[in-house]
Amino acid sequence: MAVWKCDKCGATKESRCKPRKCPECGESGTMVKEGCEAKASSKCSRKRCS
Numbered sequence: 021m022a023v024w025k026c027d028k029c030g031a032t033k034e035s036r037c038k039p040r041k042c043p044e045c046g047e048s049g050t051m052v053k054e055g056c057e058a059k060a061s062s063k064c065s066r067k068r069c070s
Contacts, residue, residue: 023054 023037025032030034041048
């Protein structure tokens with residue numbers, strides 16, 4: 021499992037796949053894999069997450 025962090029509010033969520041929106045502030049597209057600097061590298065490659 022990965023830890024995802026919101027770029028806007030800093031909230032975190034543990035999940036296998038990148039959340040579509042932040043569970044705290046509700047912003048879409050702000051979740052990045054914690055420890056990753058490039059947003060593109062934090063996309064989930066699992067089929068069921070699409």
